[in-house]
Amino acid sequence: MTVSGLVITFMDTPEAASFALARLHEDARLLLGEPVANRLPIVAETADATSGETLVRELESIAGIARVDVISIDFAEDLDGPA
Amino acid sequence: MSRVRGIEVGLAAAVAIAVIGFVTGVTTTGHEVSAYVSVRPVPRPEVAARGYADMRTRSYGPNAEAQAQWFGALATGPAISEPVVQSEADRAAALARRAERRAYDGAPPTIPHDIDQLAVPSCLACHAEGKVIAGMVAPRMSHARHDSCVQCHVVAADPRRVAQTPPAPETVFVGLESVRGGERAWPGAPPTIPHSTRMRERCDACHGTLGALGMRSTHPWRQSCVQCHAPSAALDQRTTTSRSP
Amino acid sequence: MDRREFLRTSALAAASAAAYRMAHGQPAPGPRTTPAPNGDVRWDKAPCRFCGTGCHVQVGVRNDKVVAIAADEKAEVNKGLLCVKGYHVGLALYGKDRLTRPLLRRNGKLEPISWEEALDIVAKRAFDNPAGFAIYGSGQWTIPEGYAANKLIKAGLATNQIDPNARLCMSSAVTGFLSTYGVDEPAGCYDDLDKADVVIMWGNNPAEMHPVLFSRIVDRRSRGEKVTLIDLTTRRTRTSGFCQHTLFFKPNSDLAIANGIAHLLVERGTFDKAFVDAYCNFRQRTEPPTLDGQAMTFEAYRRALADYTPEKVEAISGVAAADIRMLADLFGKRDLRITSLWCMGMNQHTRGTAINDLVHGIHLLSGHFGRPGDAPTSLTGQPSACGTVREVGTLAHGLPGGLVVTKPEHRKEAEAVWNLPAGRINAKPGYHTVELWKRFSTPKDKGGDIDTIWVMVTNPARSLPNINQLFEPSRSLPGKFLIVSDVYPTATAMAADLVLPSAMWVEKNGMFGNSERRTQQWFRMVRPPGEARDDTWQLLAVARRLFDRGVPGLKDKDGQFLFRIRDAAGAEVPVWDWKRYYDVNVDEQLFEEYRKFSRFKHKDLAPYSEYVKARGLRWPVVEQPDGTWRETRFRFARHDDPYAKKADIQFYHSVTKDDRALIWFHPYEPPPESPDRDYPLWLCTGRVIEHWHTGTMTMRIPQLQRAMPESYLEMNREDAKALGIADGEVVIVESRRGKIELPVWIDGRAQPARGSVFVPFFDERLAINRVTLEAHDPLSKQPDYKKCAVRVRKKERQPR
């Protein structure tokens, strides 16, 4: 299990941003924080670092998202362990 | 094929190559003594005076001294368990020294010693893994192996042994400075990586036990750096806000 | 709180803090300490300003200044790597002595004047004597710059007096392609370097001149692949050490070597009969030589080659007969992939067209063509020699898109695109470079009918051959007026009558075309210093002045200005007014117009917007049914080129109009000037990795200048010993044309063969082109900078 802190930067047009925001709301892997201007802090949980990276690329490709910055990555391999 | 190509030949050959590299590739210059990163102070050996007749053929300068004592030279740096004591001042000094050899943060550093201008570069003999030689550090290269080293790295001073060097050009360029450290989410959190990791994938080149004081990791035994230190997507060209995606 | 919850909370805290800081440009109140690491640097792509490799860089800009460079990860050419020049390209903008104001020579001194005055002077020179007004351009012009200049001369003044410095660097490659395939530019591309089993470098030192391509090859070997490198050379260079075979040949004898290989292929029957039967015809030269030559049978070809036995070739070239056989063996193996690389060694050659033909010929004869890794690939030295010179046709006989002024149907096509009245374009080519400068340096009453040259983005006072004859006389002849647009006080600018300060590289929008048919685009990122302005703007402003003076050529057939730039609503924008120049993207509009020409010879270009997104695209770039644009890597090969439809290989611009390429026979002949008793040494000139062209940019970059601070004479140790010359000693090198003083460097960057010396041409102070020869190839008109006869002597002691 990988937990990443990300910042989404939306494009400047409000329609594009709200479209993207709606898409983010639908995504169960994401925990959304409080938006600051056109930035949105989020937390993403993925199975491992690779799928985390894939997720970031997915996010980048959503229309309305200008960029995604990776702020922190934490690994917790044992969280979903047999226990 | 007459030249020696290193690395694949195995360990025994590697030592031999190190010697050859040392004698042929990494000869000397009279400049830059003060710029070497000193691991521990080593008394400067006496160097025999030379006649003018020798000047064109013989080595001189700091690496010549190193050559004289290469036997004792193949020592490694401090053990990874050795505690690292370093200060803000060390860091400032290390960054200043870095800046001297780079046009901007991220530029390939210039070479602070003489090289054979023609031969296939033998840089890897010392820089593949990094070495301490006669008290001077030959840092480990920070990137994957490329064989044509002098494609990116050039010497920092006139390569001709005997020449009158014209003055350097004046420039008003101000390069991007090295950052002093990454961001921490809260005090004590692992800092993010504040620079591009492109061509700097091997963190221990600068932050390992042979790194300059001030930039060394306090926990060199931990090898998976990006587990805790996050690289920046923007600096690594994974995202961009430019007009040309 | 469990551990997962803890991780999520702290990740969110970190992300929130970062979001706050990013949004407000400062840390959020709270326990934040460190500032954003260089977060205020804005990055954008551009091709490197220097060589024809055409790497892409990412340019870091802060406060209107370039502060950093990174290799572009997304670029296919360089895959995240650069050479030392590319890493320092940003510093090229910041030499302390940038030109920032127009300067006019008054009473022998250059004095500042206004742009208005300066442009009026240029326009008046062109107005008063259009026939004597020429533009001397460059393979460093951007595509829109070259296009505007070409249109101004070919359509506006209708004189065809425009030629570029690329005449001096790749015109033999052009004639080689035209005579072999009927159309210019390489069929292969850099992808061949990833697939080739054998790479043969013909008089080429890519370790220094095309470093990124060279490491692309040698790094394959560090990854465990097997690549055989063969260095055919006249001196030991950095490339030699990496090669399994270094074969030294005598100057000019490359033709004999090529014939020797062809001879063995034919005699042994190891040539590719099926390929030749299907796709090739044979050709020999006529007297006088032409690009078309005359047909010859295979039998005649075979007889012509009969002389070139390995032993005879050894006698001519000095390359061992066994090595000639080794080369023929390699070409005789169809399962190997063989790429040939060459650049100035084959092009700056009085037999330049011939040797280009012969190397193409060996590849065709042996069938080493068209499969990835099998390619004869000519490299260019300048960043847009292909893009601006060859494709835009900024040559005395050229029109955009591979058209030429001498063909009536081509003139008609161009007149249609430009909306000109029929017959506007002049059928007579202008003067080629050597001729142009000769006439500029000759008094008017003695046939010197060129009286004004406008030089843009190049430094002929150092890069022309035999400058004592071709350049300098003009500086004291009455009535000769030299205009120079440049960014630094180069030797040419300092000798000029009028100097126009230019914007450079990322100070303007631009487009380049590299050696592998790749068209590249960039945007302006910083403002130029002082009053420096774009070259395209300078051209348009002069054009407008000529229009205002009523010069008919500046109007199209509807009476409109030739360079009509419009806004989104279709209204004309007065871009000749500098304040309005960046109201619209002039580059884009010029490119979209130019693009129409690219269809004539299947060199299709995509719309400008496609290049904005890409790290360059290789033409032909063809639109797909789904609206996307697809580039072409392997031209004439059906597996990749959409225009090759009829057969696996289709030379669809064939000279013989039968889809076949031509395999030429050219005999070896001795060079025009060889060492003799009075001038016993060969002189070769060239470059070093640190510097580019005449060093006007790289010598202003401290890291590069310190690594190679001045020019030198490279000499064989034995020759030096025989002359009693010591390393570092300053000597005089002298030819029948001129002499200069240079320090000697023995066993330095390279080692010449006995009996030859080498001097790089980057150092403006030590101008080796006072010594070189202007003899040139009869077809390409490209001079031979690689061989002439000189003597070297010790400097006399100054009498006290």
Ligand code: SF4
């Ligand atoms: S000079 Fe040439 S090889 Fe070097 S970075 Fe620029 S384009 Fe690439």
